Amino acid sequence: MSVVELTTFTVRAERTPEMLAARAGMLEAFRRDRRGFRSARLVRVAENTWLDFVEWDDDAAWDESKAKGANQPEIAAFFGTIDALVSSERGVRYDDEPGRVRTIAYGPAPSQVGELYLPGGDGPFPVVVLLHGGYRDAGSDRRQMTALADDLVAHGYAVWNVGYRQVGEEGAGRPGTFEDVAAAVDAVADLDPVLDVTRVVAIGHSAGGGLATWAAARTELPEGAPGADPRVPLAGAFTHGDPLDFEAADGHLDVLDPAEQAWKVIRDGVDRRFAGLTVYELPPVDVNAVLAERYDLAREYRFTRTSLWDMEIRKASAPDKYLPNVVRPGSLAKFGEGADFVRVSDQKHWLDPSRYGTVIERVHLDHRNQRALFYGLAEFGELRAGTGQPLFHVEHSVTGTEDRPINRWRIVFLTETPDPALTELFAAMAEQEYLPEFIEVYLREEVGLEPRRRTPAR
The missing domain is CATH 3.40.50.1820 (Alpha/Beta hydrolase fold, catalytic domain)
Known part of the structure; x- marks a missing residue:
């Protein structure tokens, strides 16, 4: 049984020819980029309302496609013609012939x-x-x-x-x-x-x-x-x-204890009661509002929550690409695939960006809640993290609605006492008027739009 995606959306009458013209490119991009895509049928159910009937090999194929969002220019062009998403549902087709x-x-x-x-x-x-x-x-x-x-x-x-x-x-x-x-x-x-x-x-x-x-x-x-x-x-x-023998593995695996303070902060929310840790959460970023106020683009583009999460997935696997001013080129090593892996890279020190240090991070991608968790490790196998700064854990997450996604970021430094210099650094980051660098990279590399910054009014 195949899986069917039923998406209802609206398009203004004057934009209907543009939408239909863009659809051919979108379908070609789906065939090229989306594993498990079988077919699509478009039905007009009212003057401005359309139903897209898209068939996939399996449940996971639709989930993967949804996570990718508008990652191809042709897909982004089609999505750009849509005024509003009315509903998106999935079902299982029972009348198809048994497939592979x-x-x-x-x-x-x-x-x-x-x-x-x-x-x-x-x-x-x-x-x-x-x-x-x-x-x-x-x-x-x-x-x-x-x-x-x-x-x-x-x-x-x-x-x-x-x-x-x-x-x-x-x-x-x-x-x-x-x-x-x-x-x-x-x-x-x-x-x-x-x-x-x-x-x-x-x-x-x-x-x-x-x-x-x-x-x-x-x-x-x-x-x-x-x-x-x-x-x-x-x-x-x-x-x-x-590990099948946890007693034998004890001492060889540097895995955070779920009861440990920093784990609780990153998993359960920022809590100032944990003395010693340096904790900071940046203000939530309404990505589309900042994009409209601070940037000029060659064509209109709006992030969806799905596409913003796609950016987070890509960034987790390729920090050297999405954080070129943080990660030393050519230093990335990745161990494992999927939702859980370890990445090792040379990153600039937070308080002294003229210096690099080795950062080892255990990564967990929580697709259901759209949270990317990065747990700093002191060692991994024969590899050792740099000692020029304390270990830290980071969370990147996406909240908000599908058409108004919010980018969130928070960090926990495993300091013995709160470090005011780090707090001051993050407070300065909170005053930035532009989108984070990794969002600009996504626009440039995946969407095909050069984000030209406007000079802020003073």
Whole structure:
């Protein structure tokens, strides 16, 4: 079953020819840039109201497209002709022929669903069950595994990329999450006759790695235990980024303790009660208001919340591109993919920009809440962070509405006592009249518009 996006929008009558002309370029950009795009049909339901019927291979493909927003000039040109977004919904198509990618529910909960990917040929195919990571938190989902799914399919494997209930969802935890994984694996027996149920393995990333290992050991569980007596025993499991012996790993992993002060500040909100830390939150930025007041563009452009989050995703993976005045060119190294990874780069010191120091950051992209979290680490493997300034954690987030997105930024320095020099620096940043550098880079590199700054009136 494919996934259908139903988007209703309005266009003034005088702009209708412009919208229709731009649509051809937009569809070509979708075919070029959007994984899983199948087709689109445009329906006029009233003089100024239109319904776009867009079909995708799977749930994750639509989510990925939505996160990209107007990242291509042709897409931005089409979006620029729209006056207002009325609604955007998704559904599952039930009347299509079985395809090479299908979204299938294995249970009644929203997270009890997966995508079945089939390679070319008649089978029988060996099967890989993918289990995503993400702190077992409901803000993470199976989208982070789609690139691996595509690669495995290209090598002749069938792939069952599944979700499961996580913290924040009813029934999650023990035994619910484990029961979901067991049910998802056992569902392989009924998904498609071309699957070879005697050759099934699981691959898990981070939190999913522990679940994959548990799933492979279900044959050893005592009778009556959650997940015991598997219908589809696994031939093996592969785990990436998840220690199986936490006692042995203690001292080798520099992961923040959830009870640690700085973690609470960055996760739960800025709280001045945490003595010693230097905490600062910049005023929220109404991006489109600043863009209209302070810039000249070759054509009209407005950010959506989706496109602003797309910028944050790109910036997290490529800080050298989006922060050229902060990150030393050529210094970036990235370990891992998806929503959780580590990045290492040489960055200018906050209080002495003439000096660079190595900064190691554990990155978590919370797609559901549109928050990018950067946790400063003292070390990662053999790498060591610079000691010229305290470690710091940063949060970039997007709030507001779809047509009026707000950019937010806050930082926590792990100082022994609050540093007034840092506070003064951030207070000066708060007085800036232009958009942050990374937003200007996004406009220039992804939207194709040169943001020309106007001289502020004095």
